[in-house]
Amino acid sequence: MARLGDVCEILNGYAFKSANYTDKGVRIIRISNVQKGYIEDNTPAFYPFDDINVAKYELFEGDLLLSLTGNVGRVGRLDKKFLPAALNQRVACIRIKDNTALDKSFLFDLLNSDSFEQKCILSSKGVAQKNLSTEWLKDYKIPLPPLDEQREIAAVLDKVSDLIAKRRQQLNKLDELVKSRFIEMFGDMLLNTKRWNEKPLESMADIVSGITKGRKIKGQSMIKVPYMAVSNVKDGYIDWTTVKTIEATEQEIEQYRLLPDDVLMTEGGDPDKLGRGAIIKELLENCIHQNHIFRVRLNESVILPGFFAEYLKHQKSKRYFIGCAKQTTGIASINMRQLKALPVLLPPLALQKQFSAFVAQTDKSKLAIQKSLEKLEILKKALMQKYFG
Incomplete structure (x- = not known):
């Protein structure tokens, strides 16, 4: 076993100011870019080449980057296509000191294990938003x-x-x-090039939040049922890899039971994934959903799930959610009122x-x-x- 800080350099990023972002220059790698197992950048931000801190916090191909705030413990490896790049605050850069003692691919796989991620979460501080210390990282022991x-x-x-x-x-x-x-069929949604009618989502759908974990129930019999968590709702599909269960009353099961063609939408997450949604088609018996997911049941005489699910991926809805979302470091969220007001072209x-x-x-x-x-x-x-x- 070895301390991560003994075999690796662990670097903190710099607080690059969003007010100084430019359209081109050095890419700033932020928390939202660091996903589990990879780096993505759907909404790039750049800084001027001549800024002094760009050189001090320069990143290199193959650097291992770890999220320290929000969804802590996610690790990605920086690809050459993202260079030149610099490290933003609340992202750690992990660099191996001696390549003859530690293989980078081995370390990358180890840091992407569920075990490591869970330990990061448990070792973080904060209630509304988790924060992980680089000092804890340095003390973390890895097999060698x-x-x-x-x-x-x-x-x-x-x-x-x-x-x-x-x-x-x-x-x-x-x-x-x-x-x-x-x-091809509907034109540019953002510009509404085909001049479709526009109405708020609440006029064509029943929208509800889900069951709250940890609520207190007294004197009622409980039934264990499967439920959809945020991790199950991806951008355009339902991930059935891990389905958890929860105990609920008969009344709660009736209230939150999902039906085929319901669209599930997440209330928060990375800003570029805000408002992601997926149609649930095949259902487990008595499957319900948690409170961080909205269930949208559409009036199919007006709007079809297949159309709506794809509509959510386009700029008309994405820009709406980004514009009204509550944002903290690397995390954005919407509420029921904002979702109900989503403008939908018909x-x-x-x-x-x-x-x-x-x-x-x-x-x-x-x-x-x-x-x-x-x-x-x-x-x-x-x-x-x-x-x-």
């Missing part, structure tokens, strides 16, 4: 097997990770196909049906890929558990 063994472990996990990446690329291509078809139902039929055909191709992806992710979790506990 012989270098050859580290490389063998990393090679096995890399093969599975590569297959997972290929499946995700296949899904992304199908998503892009659907997106192109949507624009093309003719016949056109929506055409689009939904196209989506249904595409979903058949996605289903086989998604099942393969889920099996690979379960395999990777099992391997991570075997190697890292």
Whole structure:
């Protein structure tokens, strides 16, 4: 075993001011860019090349970056495509001191284990927003097997990770196909180039929040049922990899029971994922949802789930949510009132049906890929558990 601080440099970022962001220059890597296992940048921010702090906090290809606030313990590896880049506050950079003692791929896999992430969460301070200390990181002890063994472990996990990446690329291509078809049929949603009527979401849907964990119930019999958590609701699909259960009364089950074609939407998360939603189609018996998820049950004589779920991915809705969301460091959230007021463009139902039929055909191709992806992710979790506990 070795202290992470003994085998790695652990660097804190700088508080680059958003008021000084530019359209080009050095990319600022923020908390929202650090996802579990990768770095993404859908809403890039840049700083002038000649700023003195850009050079002091310069990042390099392959740097391991870790989120210290909000969704703490997420680790990504910086790709060359993001350079030149600099490290923002509340993101830690982890650099190996001696490559003959510690393999970077092995360390990256270890830090991406569920075990490490959970320890980060448990060791964080704060109630409304978690904060992790780099001093805790330095003291964290990691296994240090012989270098050859580290490389063998990393090679096995890399093969599975590569297959997972290929499946995700296949899904992304199908998503892009659907997106192109949507624009072709309905035009630019932001500009409303086809001049569709606009109405608030509450005029065409029943919207409710879900069950609260930890609430106090006295003198009533409870039934254990499956429930949808924020982690299950992805951008455009439901992740069934891990479904948790909760005890609820019969009245609560009736109140929160999900039905086919309900659209589930998250109330908060990374700013660029705000308002993400997915249609729930296949249901577990008596499946309900937690309070950090909104259930949107549409009036299908006015708007179809297939159209609405894709609408949420486009700039008209995304900009609305970003504009009205409450934002803290790296985290944004919306409330029920704001969701109900979401402006929705309404093309003719016949056109929506055409689009939904196209989506249904595409979903058949996605289903086989998604099942393969889920099996690979379960395999990777099992391997991570075997190697890292």
